[in-house]
Amino acid sequence: MVTTKSLSPTDLLAAIFAELPDELCKDVIPTKTPWIHRTFFNLKNAYPDLLGSIPFDETDMFPYSPVIDEAIANLQIREDLQRKNPKLTTFDVNPETKGYLLRTNKLKLEQKSEVKKISHRLAEEIKKTQEKVPS
Amino acid sequence: MPDDKFADSLEEFVSEHLAGIENPVRARKVIHECTWGTNRYERHEIALLDTPLLQRLRDIQQLGFGFFTFPTAIHSRFDHTLGVVTQASHFSDMLREKYIREDQNPIQDQDKIHLRLAALLHDVGHCIFSHASEEVYGLLPEMQVIRSNKPYVNNSPHEVLTAKILETKAFGVSFDKVRDNYTVDCKIEDLTNFILGHDEKAFRFRSDILNGPFDADKLDYQFRDARFSGIPMTIDLDRLWYATGIGEVEDYEGHKWKRLVVDYTGTSPLEQILFNRIQLYPSLYHHHKVRAGLCMLKGIIEYVQKKKQTGVYFGRKSGVRFNKLSDFLWGSELDFWAMGTRYEKNSTMHNLVHDLQYRRLLKRAMIISFKTIKRDDGWKEIQSKRHSYNIDMHEKLRKTARRIAREARKKGIKCYDEQVWIDLPLPPRVSKDMWGAFVQFSDESKEPLPEVFPIQQWLELYDMHKWRGHVFVPLGHEQEFAPIVKGILKEEFKLNPEDTAFTHCNLTPPK
Numbered sequence: 001m002v003t004t005k006s007l008s009p010t011d012l013l014a015a016i017f018a019e020l021p022d023e024l025c026k027d028v029i030p031t032k033t034p035w036i037h038r039t040f041f042n043l044k045n046a047y048p049d050l051l052g053s054i055p056f057d058e059t060d061m062f063p064y065s066p067v068i069d070e071a072i073a074n075l076q077i078r079e080d081l082q083r084k085n086p087k088l089t090t091f092d093v094n095p096e097t098k099g100y101l102l103r104t105n106k107l108k109l110e111q112k113s114e115v116k117k118i119s120h121r122l123a124e125e126i127k128k129t130q131e132k133v134p135s
Numbered sequence: 136m137p138d139d140k141f142a143d144s145l146e147e148f149v150s151e152h153l154a155g156i157e158n159p160v161r162a163r164k165v166i167h168e169c170t171w172g173t174n175r176y177e178r179h180e181i182a183l184l185d186t187p188l189l190q191r192l193r194d195i196q197q198l199g200f201g202f203f204t205f206p207t208a209i210h211s212r213f214d215h216t217l218g219v220v221t222q223a224s225h226f227s228d229m230l231r232e233k234y235i236r237e238d239q240n241p242i243q244d245q246d247k248i249h250l251r252l253a254a255l256l257h258d259v260g261h262c263i264f265s266h267a268s269e270e271v272y273g274l275l276p277e278m279q280v281i282r283s284n285k286p287y288v289n290n291s292p293h294e295v296l297t298a299k300i301l302e303t304k305a306f307g308v309s310f311d312k313v314r315d316n317y318t319v320d321c322k323i324e325d326l327t328n329f330i331l332g333h334d335e336k337a338f339r340f341r342s343d344i345l346n347g348p349f350d351a352d353k354l355d356y357q358f359r360d361a362r363f364s365g366i367p368m369t370i371d372l373d374r375l376w377y378a379t380g381i382g383e384v385e386d387y388e389g390h391k392w393k394r395l396v397v398d399y400t401g402t403s404p405l406e407q408i409l410f411n412r413i414q415l416y417p418s419l420y421h422h423h424k425v426r427a428g429l430c431m432l433k434g435i436i437e438y439v440q441k442k443k444q445t446g447v448y449f450g451r452k453s454g455v456r457f458n459k460l461s462d463f464l465w466g467s468e469l470d471f472w473a474m475g476t477r478y479e480k481n482s483t484m485h486n487l488v489h490d491l492q493y494r495r496l497l498k499r500a501m502i503i504s505f506k507t508i509k510r511d512d513g514w515k516e517i518q519s520k521r522h523s524y525n526i527d528m529h530e531k532l533r534k535t536a537r538r539i540a541r542e543a544r545k546k547g548i549k550c551y552d553e554q555v556w557i558d559l560p561l562p563p564r565v566s567k568d569m570w571g572a573f574v575q576f577s578d579e580s581k582e583p584l585p586e587v588f589p590i591q592q593w594l595e596l597y598d599m600h601k602w603r604g605h606v607f608v609p610l611g612h613e614q615e616f617a618p619i620v621k622g623i624l625k626e627e628f629k630l631n632p633e634d635t636a637f638t639h640c641n642l643t644p645p646k
Binding site: 067 | 285332387392505510518527561564566569591602
């Protein structure tokens with residue numbers, strides 16, 4: 001079990017978003033709360049080593065995590081995630097956030113490898129939303 | 136087992152605080168209060184209301200240390216409790232009236248009785264200074280264990296404590312007496328579910344009334360907190376009552392839920408509730424004087440936890456270390472202030488308590504905000520610490536604050552570790568509420584509120600630009616502390632403050 005004791009959930013999510021492929025970093029990441037929480041809930045089940053300690057409430061219409069909520073708010077105030085004008089319905093990943101995984105010393109090597117896998121899976125989930133919405 | 140110890144201590148607390156519940160209540164009572172007027176209470180409600188479990192709420196400030204900034208904001212959890220009963224009652228009556236006409240009646244007589252009882256009991260888990268002490272006991276290992284369990288993940292610590300109180304054997308025994316004496320048919324489990332916001336999909340609208348996006352609790356506290364603090368706020372309640380109904384909505388897996396829905400014409404009051412909630416944060420709940428008071432409370436409790444090996448007298452308990460959940464329940468705010476008088480003049484405990492009691496509040500040595508800190512790696516680092524009830528993040532910030540205090544003492548400034556705080560308050564979590572508030576159109580289709588109007592984005596922008604964190608230090612030494620704070624936060628978090636981080640709190644920026 002990889003420990004994330006000293007790692008803030010905000011830092012963990014920053015690392016995951018920072019590893020998204022460039023074409024998904026602009027104008028496509030959905031901002032809808034149910035989508036974000038449902039997606040990370042599924043990611044948690046697939047990658048429990050790194051995301052297993054994030055709690056989710058499963059008593060409502062979508063799985064919801066207060067920790068994810070705070071982390072997304074923090075990523076926005078940190079400007080890692082930026083809402084795209086004028087609709088404000090998608091996030092961009094700040095170009096300066098890219099490479100965060102390489103720069104940070106808060107994650108061990110095996111954790112970095114896990115982050116890349118999670119990010120890859122997140123990219124697939126984002127692509128699915130693009131397929132559903134006609135351009 | 137810590138769980139057993141917690142259960143035993145809670146049983147003892149509940150058992151003592153339900154004394155007298157068997158005393159007969161001979162008639163219904165009318166209670167007058169200035170926010171919602173005159174309201175009638177049934178005999179079984181009075182039986183509960185007259186117990187110490189409910190009466191102790193009279194000595195818990197609804198707004199923590201809000202009265203330091205807004206002198207008339209001295210309303211109690213007891214006042215608020217009565218208001219929530221009134222609002223839950225209005226909700227039930229409004230829905231019953233609406234659907235009786237349509238021959239449906241989803242709110243049965245029994246539901247109204249349950250909702251009023253749940254409203255009456257919804258805050259019995261609150262402790263001294265309400266959410267202020269919650270920031271401390273929310274970090275205790277006992278609470279961390281309970282909240283990691285699925286049913287409680289999204290509930291705040293005081294809601295969890297309320298649920299645990301209702302689940303005790305002592306409460307069950309006393310509640311049986313109420314049921315028998317007044318012929319009330321009610322399951323405690325239903326009350327707990329309403330309070331926690333849980334219910335079956337087909338009846339979810341019932342818990343929405345007490346713990347939902349625009350529930351009786353929010354309606355009361357927004358009106359009450361605004362009214363007593365003197366901050367003008369409006370909610371078009373008549374319109375909200377008129378527009379609220381029950382509708383069927385589908386989740387992403389195709390399950391059907393019955394929830395409270397608001398007719399399209401009623402979206403304005405819904406938006407008002409959300410705007411008010413957001414606006415109350417910077418102006419009231421996160422006002423720097425209010426937060427300074429809250430940090431002083433945390434300092435006193437931290438002092439007892441770490442340095443008072445023999446504990447303190449709190450209420451009728453001695454040897455209290457504030458390291459158990461039940462420690463927080465036993466005493467009132469009067470007992471808390473009395474702690475200061477039990478210690479010799481000029482002792483640390485005496486000084487810490489009296490400084491708070493007589494409003495010798497901590498002062499700001501730095502403002503941490505979107506506009507006062509250079510938005511580089513340091514800004515990111517400090518923001519990553521902004522997580523509620525996260526022990527690791529809390530400890531990291533406390534370690535840095537203690538280092539600041541040590542450095543100050545080396546320079547000859549008299550201060551205690553417990554007087555230095557890096558305070559990063561959490562913004563309100565509204566996103567889940569917004570996505571649970573459904574708007575119904577004329578064709579009976581329904582959409583979550585953010586799909587109708589992108590209110591979430593506005594609220595997030597508001598948070599970004601209005602949010603403020605602070606470094607609090609002892610009164611009279613803020614200018615001396617400023618360079619120490621700047622240096623240590625630069626070293627530990629790479630934080631680069633603009634001059635405004637100091638000038639906005641009337642200090643000269645350190646070089």
